[in-house]
Amino acid sequence: MSATPSNDPITANLARWEEQVGIHVGSDFYRVKEFLAGETSLDPLILDELGDVAGKRLLHLQCHFGLDTLSLARKGAAVTGLDFSPKAIAAAEALAAQAKLPARFICARVDEAAQRAGTGYDMVFASWGVLMWLPDLRIWAKNIADCLKPGGTFYLAEGHPMLWIFDDEAETADGNYHAVRPYFLEGPQRWENAHDYAEPSVSLTHLESHEWQHTLGEVVTALAEAGLRIDFLHEHDRLVWQGLPCLVREGRYFVAPEGGPRLPLSYSVRARKA
Numbered sequence: 001m002s003a004t005p006s007n008d009p010i011t012a013n014l015a016r017w018e019e020q021v022g023i024h025v026g027s028d029f030y031r032v033k034e035f036l037a038g039e040t041s042l043d044p045l046i047l048d049e050l051g052d053v054a055g056k057r058l059l060h061l062q063c064h065f066g067l068d069t070l071s072l073a074r075k076g077a078a079v080t081g082l083d084f085s086p087k088a089i090a091a092a093e094a095l096a097a098q099a100k101l102p103a104r105f106i107c108a109r110v111d112e113a114a115q116r117a118g119t120g121y122d123m124v125f126a127s128w129g130v131l132m133w134l135p136d137l138r139i140w141a142k143n144i145a146d147c148l149k150p151g152g153t154f155y156l157a158e159g160h161p162m163l164w165i166f167d168d169e170a171e172t173a174d175g176n177y178h179a180v181r182p183y184f185l186e187g188p189q190r191w192e193n194a195h196d197y198a199e200p201s202v203s204l205t206h207l208e209s210h211e212w213q214h215t216l217g218e219v220v221t222a223l224a225e226a227g228l229r230i231d232f233l234h235e236h237d238r239l240v241w242q243g244l245p246c247l248v249r250e251g252r253y254f255v256a257p258e259g260g261p262r263l264p265l266s267y268s269v270r271a272r273k274a
């Protein structure tokens with residue numbers, strides 16, 4: 001279906017996400033059944049670092065089909081989830097109704113978040129697999145700053161940009177990391193594959209995707225330039241998905257194999273509007 005390259009990377013990405021929503025809702029990866037039975041979809045790192053959300057007005061950017069958004073609603077936050085995929089927003093609304101949780105969902109791009117989701121939020125939240133879909137982090141950070149009320153906080157947990165340089169496809173039986181790509185890359189990388197990270201048994205028909213490689217420095221600088229003060233920037237030796245073939249499961253996370261080098265696999269940042 002995407003044999004002809006798309007002229008617009010965002011449109012191509014949207015078509016692929018639209019296809020993935022239904023697959024993800026039914027996947028073991030997302031554990032919707034367990035969520036409906038009362039489990040939280042939030043991992044321990046986020047639960048530990050995010051702090052109390054009860055009674056807070058919270059905006060979740062790139063909320064996918066709302067699983068984390070609704071887990072935050074269960075913790076007492078007044079949640080708004082935003083995503084550019086109409087199917088994701090429809091699935092999020094259906095899940096909220098099924099779970100009997102109050103939530104508002106908005107179908108919009110991140111670069112129109114302040115205009116579409118409004119301002120005055122106590123918290124803005126985003127996690128795991130979000131920044132690579134955004135061409136310009138200055139616009140992202142400006143929207144976050146505009147959405148927050150003074151004193152409001154932004155929290156992000158994300159895969160570490162170091163991951164980009166390693167071969168994520170080859171079978172690395174030697175347990176080592178193989179650096180195959182540069183850390184610094186301008187513009188989007190165009191990928192073409194049928195693989196779905198949540199449901200490997202499925203072959204996607206929308207093969208094309210475009211990802212932007214944002215360095216750690218770029219993320220923090222964009223937030224600072226938007227007027228946010230960094231509370232912390234933590235690097236972690238764990239990741240919620242198997243970002244590299246050599247990583248092994250440890251509870252909710254994937255970590256370096258025993259004896260392998262401990263590299264940063266993810267990071268979290270909290271920033272505050274003055």
Ligand SMILES: C[S@@+](CC[C@H](N)C(=O)[O-])C[C@H]1O[C@@H](n2cnc3c(N)ncnc32)[C@H](O)[C@@H]1O
Pocket residue numbers: 010013017062063064065067068082083084085088108109110111127128129130133134
């Ligand atoms: C991997 S999910 C991240 C959310 C969460 N960690 C999860 O796994 O459910 C990425 C989400 O970003 C959304 N997305 C991608 N580009 C976007 C954009 N420009 N504006 C708004 N949403 C976008 C996709 O539709 C998708 O739901």
